[in-house]
Amino acid sequence: FDEHFSYAKLCQALRYLLRGPDCLLVGTNRDNRLPLEGGSAIPGTGCLVKAVETAAEREAFIVGKPNRYIFDCVASEFDIDPARTIMVGDRLDTDILMGNTCGLTTLLTLTGVSTLEEVRGHQESDCPARQSLVPDYYVDSIADLLPALED
Amino acid sequence: AAAAVVGGMASCRRLSGAALREVLGSAQGLLFDCDGVLWAGESAVPGAPELLERLQRSGKAALFVSNNSRRSVAELELRFSRLGFRGVRAEHVFSSALCSALFLRQRLLSGGAGDGGAVGRVFVLGGEGLRGEVRDAGLRLVGEGERGDVQVHAVLVGYDDQFTFAKLAQACAYLRDPRCLLVATDPDPWHPLSDGQRTPGTGSLTAAVETASGRKALVVGKPNTYMFDCIVERFGIDPSRTLMVGDRLETDILFGKNCGLSTILTLTGVSRLEEALAYMASDSAAAKDMVPNYYVDSIADLIPGLDE
Numbered sequence: 001f002d003e004h005f006s007y008a009k010l011c012q013a014l015r016y017l018l019r020g021p022d023c024l025l026v027g028t029n030r031d032n033r034l035p036l037e038g039g040s041a042i043p044g045t046g047c048l049v050k051a052v053e054t055a056a057e058r059e060a061f062i063v064g065k066p067n068r069y070i071f072d073c074v075a076s077e078f079d080i081d082p083a084r085t086i087m088v089g090d091r092l093d094t095d096i097l098m099g100n101t102c103g104l105t106t107l108l109t110l111t112g113v114s115t116l117e118e119v120r121g122h123q124e125s126d127c128p129a130r131q132s133l134v135p136d137y138y139v140d141s142i143a144d145l146l147p148a149l150e151d
Numbered sequence: 152a153a154a155a156v157v158g159g160m161a162s163c164r165r166l167s168g169a170a171l172r173e174v175l176g177s178a179q180g181l182l183f184d185c186d187g188v189l190w191a192g193e194s195a196v197p198g199a200p201e202l203l204e205r206l207q208r209s210g211k212a213a214l215f216v217s218n219n220s221r222r223s224v225a226e227l228e229l230r231f232s233r234l235g236f237r238g239v240r241a242e243h244v245f246s247s248a249l250c251s252a253l254f255l256r257q258r259l260l261s262g263g264a265g266d267g268g269a270v271g272r273v274f275v276l277g278g279e280g281l282r283g284e285v286r287d288a289g290l291r292l293v294g295e296g297e298r299g300d301v302q303v304h305a306v307l308v309g310y311d312d313q314f315t316f317a318k319l320a321q322a323c324a325y326l327r328d329p330r331c332l333l334v335a336t337d338p339d340p341w342h343p344l345s346d347g348q349r350t351p352g353t354g355s356l357t358a359a360v361e362t363a364s365g366r367k368a369l370v371v372g373k374p375n376t377y378m379f380d381c382i383v384e385r386f387g388i389d390p391s392r393t394l395m396v397g398d399r400l401e402t403d404i405l406f407g408k409n410c411g412l413s414t415i416l417t418l419t420g421v422s423r424l425e426e427a428l429a430y431m432a433s434d435s436a437a438a439k440d441m442v443p444n445y446y447v448d449s450i451a452d453l454i455p456g457l458d459e
Contacts, residue, residue: 007314010351014341018349032362033323040327043319043363050362054340055355 001028001045010051017056025056029064031094035113065089066097075102088142090114092122092133100132108135109142161408163427166415166445167452174413174445175456179392180212182382182412184373185227186219187398187420188450190234192345196419198451200235205457207238214382215239218372218402220248220309220336220353222280223287242385247336247372248281250381251307252288254371258332259304260289272301274325276318276356277309281336296321305332308357308368312350319359326364333364337372339402343421373397374405396450400427400441408440416443417450 002009016023031044049060063069074080082103089095090112099106108114116138122130139145166174183189189199206213215227222230224241231239259271274293275282282292285307293303295318303325311318325331339352357368371377382388390411397403398420404427407414416427424446430438447453 003316005316005319007312007351007356010314010355011312014349014351032365040324043316043323043359047319047359047362048316051351051355051359054358055349055351057340 001034002048005048005051010055013052014055017052017058025052025058025060027052027060027062027064029094030062031064031091065091065094066101068098068102071098071102071104092118092135096135097133099135106135106137108138109140110138111141160431160439161414161442161444163416163424163431163442164445166447167455170445171453171456174394175211175453177392178211178394180214180388181206181394181396182214182216182407183450184397184399184403184420185215185217186342188396188417189215189231189236191343191419193234195234195236196449196451198449198454200237202450202454203236203239205454209457211457212386212388213239213243214386214388215244216373216378216382216406217245218247218337218339218353219342220246220251220281220372221278222246222248223283224249226280245378245382246284247378248277248284248309250378251281251309251334251336251371252284252290253381254369254377255285255290255305255307255332255334256288271304273305273307274303274322275307275309276311276314276322276360277307277336278311278313281307281309293325302328303331305334306360307334307336308353308360309336310353311356314356319363322360323363326360326366333360333366333368335368335370335372337402338370338374339372339399373402374409376406376409379406379410396453398422400430400443404443405441407443414443414445415453416446417448418446419449 017025027049028045030046030049032046033041034044035041053060085104086107087095087099087104088107088109090109092114096106096108108119110116119134122133190196203213224244224246227244227246228239228241255271255273271290272293273285273290275285285292306322306325326333335357336353338354340354341349341352344350361368393412394415395403395407395412396415396417398417400416400422404414404416416422418424427442427446431442433439
């Protein structure tokens with residue numbers, strides 16, 4: 001994410017990338033929008049990655065969700081068993097998708113970006129790609145998990 | 152001309168000799184791309200000014216269609232003159248800057264704006280040349296950092312070497328209103344510089360705006376056909392008697408194909424002959440549309456095709 005992104009920086013990035021494949025192109029994530037309060041949003045890192053990819057005619061390696069690299073980092077560091085791990089997130093196209101593709105149980109919380117209507121839409125779709133966006137469970141907020149932990 | 156099309160696909164023949172005389176002989180006019188065809192940076196392609204002069208003497212029309220959205224057509228007229236091309240007037244030059252302004256004027260000022268007659272307000276991501284064309288078309292420019300409740304009717308993305316995150320955010324705020332148009336001057340991802348480097352093009356900035364807004368831009372420039380509509384409206388040319396000459400397969404040659412023009416690739420610019428041949432060998436229909444009918448090393452090679 002770079003709030004000081006500029007044409008000059010884009011130009012310089014292109015210059016380095018044109019030197020050849022030895023110069024890697026890496027993006028932290030593809031989020032297209034970062035929601036603000038009140039329903040507005042600011043452009044996300046995904047926009048900047050797209051600008052560089054378009055100019056360089058190259059695809060970036062994306063580290064963040066929904067790609068699995070970031071999960072692999074966590075899993076190797078902490079010896080995680082996906083079958084006994086729950087991914088909790090608010091975005092279907094990043095959190096839930098990553099959880100599903102990495103074999104985790106997925107839990108959507110409704111305090112953020114994605115809505116239940118979107119989930120229903122994906123559920124009813126014939127498209128397998130959209131089916132991967134459907135969480136195993138949902139809660140209105142993660143506070144709803146507390147009762148399960150009380151003795 | 153029939154020999155340069157095989158099974159519906161152009162066959163990328165070198166244009167010379169008898170074929171050259173026949174193709175140029177039957178043409179009423181030629182459309183030229185500018186960068187990489189007539190000039191490279193600040194130097195005219197050797198022989199290019201002479202070609203234009205000979206076309207004039209042969210009574211053949213020469214018109215210019217450029218995706219470059221940096222300059223106004225008035226500035227381009229001066230550039231032609233400065234680089235040694237005689238007799239090219241602004242009215243012969245169709246830049247994506249001019250055509251984007253015409254497009255916006257058509258869409259925003261033809262009485263259907265539904266805004267109580269308010270003049271079309273456009274947020275332009277681009278330089279002074281582009282902004283001037285939009286102003287000359289009778290539209291009003293929205294200032295950078297401008298806030299307020301006044302409706303913005305279009306966001307226009309052009310070549311903007313002053314592009315910033317803040318401008319991207321401002322554009323996206325306007326685009327939340329589905330009535331606000333998103334228009335791009337051209338799709339070019341990059342342009343060559345004279346030192347062999349590349350500079351990012353409008354296409355890369357448009358990709359950022361599209362990603363943030365979740366909208367697809369209406370692209371005015373080549374390979375889309377709107378600029379050809381502008382040319383036909385002003386000069387009424389016959390596509391079957393007009394040749395398109397360009398250096399970029401993905402824009403100029405595809406534009407020619409889309410407009411029903413025979414196409415000539417010149418090798419003084421972006422695309423290499425190997426790329427044209429690769430498209431020819433491809434199975435994809437989209438690739439085949441980017442194969443030129445003919446190619447030349449430089450447009451100076453067209454001169455022998457004209458009568459002495």
